[in-house]
Amino acid sequence: MSVELWTIVIVGISFLLYLYIGWQSRVKDSKGFFVADQGVPSVANGAATAADWMSAASFISMAGLISFMGYDGSIYLMGWTGGYVLLALLLAPYLRKFGKYTVPDFVGDRYYSNIARLVAVVAAIFVSLTYVAGQMRGVGIVFSRFLQVDINTGVIIGMVIVGFFAVLGGMKGITWTQVAQYGILIVAYLIPAIAIAFLLTGNPIPQFAFTFSDIATKLNQVQVDLGFQEYTQAFVNKPMLDVLFITIALMVGTAGLPHVIVRFYTVPDVRSARYSAGWALLFIAILYTTAPALSMFARYNLIETLHNRTIPEVQQLDWVKKWENTKLLSFEDKNGDGRLQLTPTKETNEITIDRDIIVLATPEIAKLAPWVIALVAAGGLAAALSTASGLLLVISSSIAHDVYYRIINPNASEQKRLFVGRLMVGLSLVLAGYFGVNPPGFVGEVVAFAFGLAASSFFPVIVLGIFDKRTNSTGAIAGMVIGLIFTIVYIVGVKFAGMPAWFFGVSPEGIGTLGMVINLVITWVVSRLTAPPPAHIQALVEDLRSPDVEEALTVTNIH
Secondary structure (H helix, E strand, O other), X not given: OOHHXXXXXXXXXXXXXXXXXXXXXXXXXXXXXXXXXHOOOHHHHHHHHHHHHOOHXXXXXXXXXXXXXXXXXXXXXXXXHHHHHHHHHHHHHHHHHHOOOOHHHHHHHHOOOHHHXXXXXXXXXXXXXXXXXXXXXXXXXXXXXXXXXXXXXXXXXXXXXXXXXXXXXXXXXXXXXXHHHHHHHHHHHHHHHHHHHHHHHOOOOHHHHHHHOOHHHHHHHHHHHOOOOOOOOOOOOXXXXXXXXXXXXXXXXXXXXXXXXXHHHOOOOHHHHHHXXXXXXXXXXXXXXXXXXXXXXXXXXXXXXXXXXXXXXHHOOHHHHHHHHOOOEEEOOOOOOOEEOOOOOOOOOOEEEOHHHHHHHHHHHOOOOXXXXXXXXXXXXXXXXXXXXXXXXXXXXXXXXHHHHHHHOOOOOHHHHHHHHHHHHHHHHHHHHHHHHOOOOOHHHHHHHHHHHHHHHOHHHHHHHHHOOOOOHHHHHHHHHHHHHHHHHHHHHHHHOOOOOOOOOOOOOOOHHHHHHHHHHHHHHHHHHOOOOOHHHHHHHHHHHOOOHHHHHHHHHHO
């Protein structure tokens, strides 16, 4: 069977599975809709968290970014995995103990202020919409190549599938769908990585093939021969300060992502939150230790396949024609010698590759079986759709629960709350679809902006809210507003308005670190200059950090 037919079969089966799970998990009350009845087992929640967090950026775009950036691309590995450790240790158990449905819910109650709640709602929606834009672009890329449909049509198909299980099942439907999606995306990522590792090095374990073979030495030599810097040389694409700032922004941004934090509200208790964080870290590490190996193999394979080939040789490759149709791969014989050259300068380079296609095209370049190529397409869709559904629920719950129920109509019935929640998922889906049709950049870069916004808005107020009982509502509101505005202005100014990167050359992807520091300082200083929180709030913060009776008994028994 052709790749396209295999893709229709495998993607069709996976979509039917998602629809079946969504139907079986349909809910009748708001607790099921927003936090899956707080009854998800730790292992399942770990897998769902991993799928929710490993988005199209992780599956489709990250290996492409590392493949193009070399050593400097490790910022994404260090930032995203390091941030998850921060989240698991510093935030998740305490937020679960607080027992609310959403991040704005925590901010509103901890800072005893509906204004703080509204600021958190605006930040959550802003972060989620920026993030969901990247997911929908990922969906469009996969559909346009593997099902040979228009990108816009692909986005609409993805919207319908996500809408079905998100509207019917809410968090419950999303959680169990994400468990299935994790299984699909990790198998889809590992099979081609194992196959290519064996083809290039004779070692089937990608991590070992990457570390102990001579593939890095070979690629470094190839890069130098073509005029590029060595692949493993540090700080070639970005200065050291920018690398540091982006890494920190991704770390603290991960720890402030509302759609990941909300996953820890779905488990029965604090102990389960800790265990599910551990499981999620294991599931995430499987993909994240494979990504740098796959990036290097893909780069080496791509150069070997395309560089210095004649135009007829390249045009004979079936995958080349199909990727050219998507406008994500193009060739131009600028020097008229009949051969295509890959060079570091825009003026002489004759092969233009969109970095978002690296993972999806690599199995085809390596001439793997059509069903493997189709499985990778299904994995890319699983990664994008799992994260998109989690983000849509954040937008929905921010409005339906935090604004409608907590501020506008506290006496709303269960049916009314459920209806508003589902309506908001539908409206969010339409907005997400618009961003998918009109994407603002590379999947990985768009998502990096979302992390910067999360870092500069949520992280300081959540950490101080847990660990500093003196932090008050005035400080939290001032910190969130100024941190978020500063980061948005810098990103928009440098990225879209042509401003220079005036803060020591730090790029828009890294400026969230400075936004976070500004937020932290302002929150802390303003809180010290204004009245302390009420006594019951300070007692609540003290209680939040003391171990549960269940945990204390466990510790006692161990000793």
